[in-house]
Each structure stands twice: as C-alpha cells, then as structure tokens.
Amino acid sequence: MSVLKWTVGILCCALILVGASLFMMADPYYLSAPTDASLIERLHKNKASFDLLHQMMVDDAMSYVSSTKLGKPVSDRRRKEYVRLLEAIGNPILRSDGNMTKYSYAGGGLSAIGPGWQKAIQFNCEQNLPTLASLDNAGELNAGELNQRTVDDDWCLIFEKFD
Secondary structure, three states: OOHHHHHHHHHHHHHHHHHHHHHHHHOOOOOOOOOHHHHHHHHHHOHHHHHHHHHHHHHHHHHHEOOOOEOOOOOHHHHHHHHHHHHHOOOOEEEEOOOOEEEEEEEEEOOOOOOEEEEEEEEOOOOOOOEOOOOOOHHHOOOOOEEEEEOOOOEEEEEEEEO
C-alpha cells in the first residue's frame, strides 16, 4: 500500500474519532440522562446527605462573603466532609444561590452560550411551574424552559434545555 493511502486512512479514522467525541459531549439525544427512577432512588437513599450538603453550602456561603471582606476558606475538616458527602450521593455538579441548591447529574452541549441541557435534583423547587409526571422523555420537553417533577415537599427533579 502506498503512503498516501495509509495517511488518508489514518486521517479518516482521526476525523471519525473527533466527530464521535464531539457528538458524545453534545449528547443531543440525551443518552447520558439518568432515569427519573434512578434519581428519585438516589435522593431517597441519601436524603440526609443531600439535606446536610444543602445546609453546609448555605452556612458556608453566608459566613464566607460579606460586603467588606471575604472570610476564611473552609477548614480541611469541612472540606473532607464535603468530599465524603459528595461521594455518597454520586459526585454531582453543585450550584446554589442560597435558597436553591441544584445537584446536576448529567448534561450535554459544546458551548456555554450554545444549546445544551442538564438533568438534576433540586432543593427548593419553583412553585409557579407545573409539575410533570415524567422527565424521561426529554426529546418531547420544551427548549428554553425549566421542566420539573416534584418528588417531596422541598425536592424535585429538573430537566433544562438551553437554547
């Protein structure tokens, strides 16, 4: 075989690998989205850890930031407690604004400003949103809206599609 054929073959394989990697990162068909049942089971099985993590985040945020200075970073002991709790609930990506804490377990998209999605467990859900029976059929959910399913009084599952 000629060198040209080998080079073209290697380049084609490389392009296929890059394309497949980008497709998997974008996950436009929500293949990595966990089922509602698996997230609800995780929440019920680890409810104390979820509650404690939320409270720790609220406490640390309130004690760390003031209008005139930043407080001391969390202690090593506190950091180890965060690690232990996060490992217990499956290492989600956390986001909190004081009232709401979101534990994101899956998402897709290639750009911070482009289309994307996430599926998460959330504390302190939106009260004015209708609750859906299931978030498993993500392809049918509306883009640009927060879709939620109530689990308990303070907890829900959310699925967001970003435009």
